[in-house]
Amino acid sequence: MTPVTDILNIAAYKFVDLTDREDLRTAFVAQAEAFQIRGTILLAPEGINMFLAGTETQLRGFIAWLREDARFADIYCKESWSAAQPFRRFFVKLKNEIIRMNHPTIRPLNGRAPGVEPKTLKRWLDRGHDDNGKPVVMLDTRNAFEVDYGTFAGAIDWRITKFTEFPDAVAAHKAELADKTVVSFCTGGIRCEKGAILMREMGLDNVLQLEGGILQYFEDVGGAHYTGDCFVFDGREALSPELKARSQHASAWAIEDPDLNQKLERIKQAAA
Numbered sequence: 001m002t003p004v005t006d007i008l009n010i011a012a013y014k015f016v017d018l019t020d021r022e023d024l025r026t027a028f029v030a031q032a033e034a035f036q037i038r039g040t041i042l043l044a045p046e047g048i049n050m051f052l053a054g055t056e057t058q059l060r061g062f063i064a065w066l067r068e069d070a071r072f073a074d075i076y077c078k079e080s081w082s083a084a085q086p087f088r089r090f091f092v093k094l095k096n097e098i099i100r101m102n103h104p105t106i107r108p109l110n111g112r113a114p115g116v117e118p119k120t121l122k123r124w125l126d127r128g129h130d131d132n133g134k135p136v137v138m139l140d141t142r143n144a145f146e147v148d149y150g151t152f153a154g155a156i157d158w159r160i161t162k163f164t165e166f167p168d169a170v171a172a173h174k175a176e177l178a179d180k181t182v183v184s185f186c187t188g189g190i191r192c193e194k195g196a197i198l199m200r201e202m203g204l205d206n207v208l209q210l211e212g213g214i215l216q217y218f219e220d221v222g223g224a225h226y227t228g229d230c231f232v233f234d235g236r237e238a239l240s241p242e243l244k245a246r247s248q249h250a251s252a253w254a255i256e257d258p259d260l261n262q263k264l265e266r267i268k269q270a271a272a
Contacts, residue, residue, distance in 0.1 A: 007085050008056045009236070010063070010077040011188045011215060013098060015047040015108040018071070025092040035062040038087035039234075042098045046107065048072070049098040049190060051234060053086055078188060078215045080243040086235035099190045102164050106197050113196035115211040116183055118220040125152075125225040130181045134206070137180045141166060141195040142187065142231075149238045150228020152185070163191055170199055182207045187230060189213035218243055 018024065021043040028041055037054035052059060067073050116124075124136045138155040140147050147157045156176075158169040182204065184192040189212050196209040210217060214230045223241025231238045236245035 006055065007053050007082045008059045009051075009053045009080045009082055009086065009234075010059060011051050011232075012075050012077040013047065013049040013188065013190045014072065014075045015098075015112075015193075016071050017109065018043060018045055018047065021045075021094050025094065028092050029090070031062055031065055032090040035059070035065075037062050038085060038090045040087070040090075041092045042095050043092060044095040044098045046109065047098050048075075051087075051232075052090075053082070053234070076212075078212060078219065080215070080239060080245075082236055082245045084235070086245070088235075099194060100162075100164055101166065101194050101198070103167060103194075103198060106194050106201070108193055108197060111197075112193060112209075113200050114208050115196075116208045117211050118217040121183060121210060121217070122221045122224050124181075132181075134179070134181045137177065137182050139177075139182050139184045139195075140186075141184050141191045146187070146231040149231040150226065153225050153227055155185075166191075166195055167198055170195075170202055170204075174202060174204065177204055177206070180206060183210055184208070185210040185217075186213050187232065188215050215239070215243075 024043055032038075035054065035058045037052055037058050039050065039052035041052070042049040052062070054062070063075075063077060067075065121136075124130045125138075128135070130136050138152040140151050140155045140157050141163070142151075143161055143163070144157070144159040147155075147159075151157065156173075158166075158173065160166055160169055177199075182199070184195045184199070184207060186192040186195075189209065192209040192213060196207045199207040212219075214226070217226070218230065218239065218241045226241060229238035229240050229246060235247060237247035239245060
């Protein structure tokens with residue numbers, strides 16, 4: 001029997017100057033109620049980060065409305081489907097950063113690090129080197145518990161517990177990354193985008209970011225060179241390379257997920 005996948009899920013972000021976040025929050029809440037969608041939107045002076053779910057008609061209607069604002073006209077949404085609504089409610093949070101690093105000088109708006117498309121990365125990994133013959137090293141910028149759900153084969157994992165630890169980890173391991181092509185990656189692209197800029201500012205000019213993150217890689221090329229699933233911060237828990245959800249629960253956000261400890265315990269048992 002074909003599984004029911006009635007709920008469209010999208011993940012999207014964009015670095016863009018936002019000076020009217022209070023007004024945006026009011027408008028987003030009203031439109032989310034009108035379109036009956038759920039999820040989370042983070043707004044910061046540096047941009048927007050969204051994780052939303054609803055029926056296809058509802059969610060595409062909301063995104064069409066959002067793109068009427070010129071600042072969001074070109075926002076790209078990564079899509080997947082689930083049988084159940086993975087969020088309990090909708091809310092908008094105002095933040096200092098859409099992904100916290102505590103390095104205010106890192107501003108993707110001022111220029112981003114070069115990226116590599118998923119299909120190109122797969123070709124490099126198939127060969128074991130990039131187009132110039134340099135060894136390719138995969139660098140996971142996610143938290144340790146996310147990595148335990150799955151990652152690229154042989155990826156560097158510094159076991160950080162939050163992204164604010166990433167700059168110190170780079171400083172401690174910088175010498176190990178020399179003379180290699182380093183591809184930083186994360187779930188959807190936002191952390192590896194900031195991380196790649198940071199590493200370049202620290203003198204590592206051989207760093208690329210995986211365009212669209214793991215989810216875009218799954219969508220474009222599947223699970224080649226990847227082991228396990230990709231943790232996501234909602235009730236789906238994790239997505240397989242086929243973008244199928246591991247769980248079908250409703251969760252506002254991972255830190256508010258009453259089942260999170262049980263999920264982490266399952267990881268420990270599987271790794272034992």
